[in-house]
Amino acid sequence: MQERGGVQGRPEPAGTETGPVGPHVVRFVTARTVLAALRRGGPFTVSELVELTGLTRATVIAVCEDLVRRGWAEEQDPERTGPQRGRPPRTFGFRADAGVVVGLDVGAHKTTALVTDLRGDILSTASGDLPRGARTAQARLDVVSGVALAALRDAGREPRHVLAVGVGVAAPVDRNGHVAAGSDFWEMFDVGLAAALFDRHGWHVLLENDANLAALAEQWRGAAQGLDDVAVLLAGERLGAGIIESGRLLHGRNGAAGELAFLRLVDGAVGPHGIAQLAREWGAEAAAQPTGLAGLAPSEVTAEAVFTAAEDGDAAAAAVLVRLEDRMARVIAVLSTLLNPELVVLGGAIAPAAARLLPGIRAALPDLTETPAEIEVSGLGGEAVALGAIRRALDDVAERSLAIALPDVG
Template identity: 50%
Template sequence: MPDWIPATPGLLRRVSAGAVLEFMRASHAVTVTEVMAATGLTRATGIAVCEDLMERGWIRELESHKAAGTAQKGRPARRFELNERAGVVLGLDIGYAKASVEVSDLRGTTIGRASRPFAASGGAAGRLAVIEDVALAALGEAGADPKEVLAVCAGVAAPVDRHGNVLATQEFWGLFDIGLRTALHDRHGWIVLLENDANLAALGERWRGTAAGVDDVVVILASERLGSGVVEGGRLVHGSRGSAGELAYLELVEGVGDTFGIAHLARAWAAEALAGDAATALRDIPAGSMAAEDVFAAAAAGDAVARSIRGRLADRMARIIGTVATMLNPELVVIGGGVARSAGPMLPDIRSRLTEFTATPPRVEASPLGDAIVAAGAVRRALDYVEANSLDVDLNR
């Protein structure tokens, strides 16, 4: 079998249409001349492709006007732009306690959001019902019909293989093996992609965060539990069964010992301190409402107990990042998740300790995306799917 594909008219048409759409997504109103310059197409081919994409609904032609006061002769140049509301995509972040959804147009602009908690005991059916309800609520906020959804990507807190199957070899991972793809397709006809949440966090960070333009990066979700997404050479790493980036090995690392995250440990260590007789401003926090943000705020104000907790967390994260840097040698490690914005004050301590734990210390930053990081990556993954399959997507359903 040949290792090349014949350049048939159909293939050339798809390549040309893909190139024009890619240019349109990164531009606003463009002329055929600008399309030609960006894609290398002839004028006749450029016009034919634009007219085909316009007929399919992907782009629209703008009304042309001569510039006021000009002596331009003949017909003004035709101008086209992407029809960003030709459809929408959904990015889902499905955690243990809640589901969050972001609706985006085809330029990646967020036009709707919603979030809802799961019931304490609802089983797979209950979780599916919440996910569907929150997706429809987000679409309602966006003013979009469910029929406009071109693709959905859902991030779950479990390994997912290349075929979109959840690795349910642990009880916790099994909570996310609920038949989501089949359920949403059967009910709404949606194409649903499943991915590990930390992997999507890495995609989201490279798209909208501090890792833009970085090809070797690890994003560590660090709120309640630790998990990481790995990008190497610009490519997301999955592993044979989708568990690349899993951090269960931390149970064997001296000074770490488990996979609890910053938010969980800040609360737990604060509770330990409050059980004793230490004088601390943390006692002013109402019972049951202690959060990592409270600990970091008290530390910033000079509270000795809170500063001690922050130091312990920084030491722990330095050890974790040191192991990641030794094994994967990324240029950048990003701390992500809802706790990231308040964890910034730990960064100087983490950076100063890194050389104790690795000979190849990376740059370390905190994500600016907060708890929207997974949904952002899910939107990016859904957009990538739509962009790769544009000519196979029916916009007139």
Template identity: 45%
Template sequence: MSVISGSPQQLRRANLGAVLDVAWGAGPFTATDAIGATGLTRTTVLGLCDDLVGLGWLRELGPERLPGDRAKGRPARRYAFDPRAGHVVGVDAGQHRVTASVADLAGAVLARETRVLGAGGEDRAARVGGVRGAVDDALHGAGTHAGSVLVTVVGVPAPTDVLGRPPASEDGFWARMNPDLVAALARPGQHVVVDNDANLAAIAEGAVGAGVGARSFVTLLSGERFGAGLMVDGVLLRGRHGGAGEMHVLDLVDGVGSASGLAATVRQWLAEDAGLARLRRRLPAEPEFADVAAAALAGDRDAQGVVDRLGDRLARVCAVLGGLLDVERVIVGGAVATSVGPVLERTTASLAAYMHLPVPEVVASALGADGVHLGAVRRALALVREDPLALTLPAVPASDGAEPEPSRADAVARADRRAAGAAATAPA
């Protein structure tokens, strides 16, 4: 028979966590439901539920007589997890634009705002200001404030270590993309994480996107630069410095030559290839990837030639990833995903010629440009669930003319005193 040891406070905390885990996402529940899931006694469960109500994690609902209850007697007390007890923020801090989302603790996105950085995307002050501004705008749109945020996760186009710092690079690009955003966004009582954008996109794809059902897949962000989030056997690969999935190795790959993504490559070819002069005249003044893809679908032969070249180049990239990792699927993400279909047709047709292993399926992400900030929200929620009782929920404001609500810290102290008192009066 195993014996659980620890102080009364530690045991109480563990039991609070067990009941809260039952409540999270379960809908309305009764003490009987929690007893069945935890094995704790009714008296203990009711006390824990009262504490979790005081801490702000649960709401007590109106009593309801359940089927089979006797007509007389007290109806069952009911509780529910309160998803608006706090909020999380997910940010996609791309090279040229920032998108911030605010979500409740059930993962429902309440507001989303974007700020364009443009040419100032590599300036530290402009970048930090853009991230802060997008977050503030999203909080305002959600009808809340910074004090309600428990965890903020920011995705950047750079590798990051466990402390959210970029490794050194010769051109300093990674540091410009991540100018110590952990410190810049730090607020009292709030946890800030900075992570690689492709890693966060892979988290989103695995949860709600094209990676659902696949244990090994690559999410390939493909706009300005290629960057890959690598999910292998259900594990997100990060590497010693957070550099797993960095694609500068493509400099060495014949027929690819750089880590430039599809959008950047199209702009470069249109600007430098004299053979595309006719196509340039038929496109908008500042053509983008989507313009070329649309022209190819409309039957423009020059645009179809560009699409063929892009498809072959992408096939070589997918062959490198598929050959190294033996994945089931390569998910092409980022803003180009909505118009990448013609390119993927050529990629799929070419891929077998470059691989010995069975070829991975190559698909477009349905999340598109939303993948990174949605993945950031997912990771923020996971961090809250890892140790929710280590976080302090925002205080409940008092209604007009009423006594102030007790602070969350007071509620924690009451729970600890109750646990200590119970231990002191328990029979030896």
């Protein structure tokens, strides 16, 4: 299949690739090595880079000058801390401002955009709601495009400065960035979005499942930093898991890996409903009882209302929470057993209330699995998915770095 817009997907495994090789390949590798070092930390003196990369001094300097010429690095005045001996060293740093990336969280009703520099430092945020009624793909595209442009403007950058765009949607997305066939109206969004953003602005678009992006975010800057085997449960209207195994996101054949909403064990052990809906249902049941949930009318029962009532000591609401704990524990048990992650992070709409559920879940887990994962609540708030989209975009930029021609930046 021809990709259009953002070319997604992975490079061939090394050693199998075909095509001409030559000494220039060596330069490509060394440049990538040096750039990776600069990106991680820096600025570094040449001597430090020699130490870090194992390359010769002459090589490091040549490569750095190459990178400066190409816009990825800059030579900086050596910071002179205290007296020093010897000839002053040249220092080079990564140009985090050589471009920007955009992270988009495209929800059913709301779209959030984040713009960051190439280190991932946030430059601006924007969001917009989809006007009620206008839920066509076209209307959606316009909102998404508009929100991205607004955030860009806010960051003082232009569309041509965007090196990659990560996009999270609440639908299965396969390894190649395609929405699985048959997943409601998101499907039409698939090719449409990547193509539209490419046509309008020339952007590389990386489409990905929202829970997967939340997992990337937790691993990058959240509760799962540094862990290579993690799952993130995004619980709200939907219930989805983003799974990282050995540092890589799991997609499955059609991108439906982790789509727990699809799990139906008929006896009710684990069900298809999102946590929010369950809270509503069970809360409504409770409200209908004489003991009922602080006198709420059934129509007033929302997930938030139930959590609040429980917080206020309402017994019926507390009972609902117990049932929620039980269900979450079962889901986490399945995850623990099948994938043996080191940590499961609870995120999504449930996050604010999850701390309250945590002790119950932790207590129930050892009875359900022999390899219980640690459990933590996400601290990233509502920006987790957009942040993960940034991470995805940055990874893409890093991978393509030396093939990208940078825009002139003022």
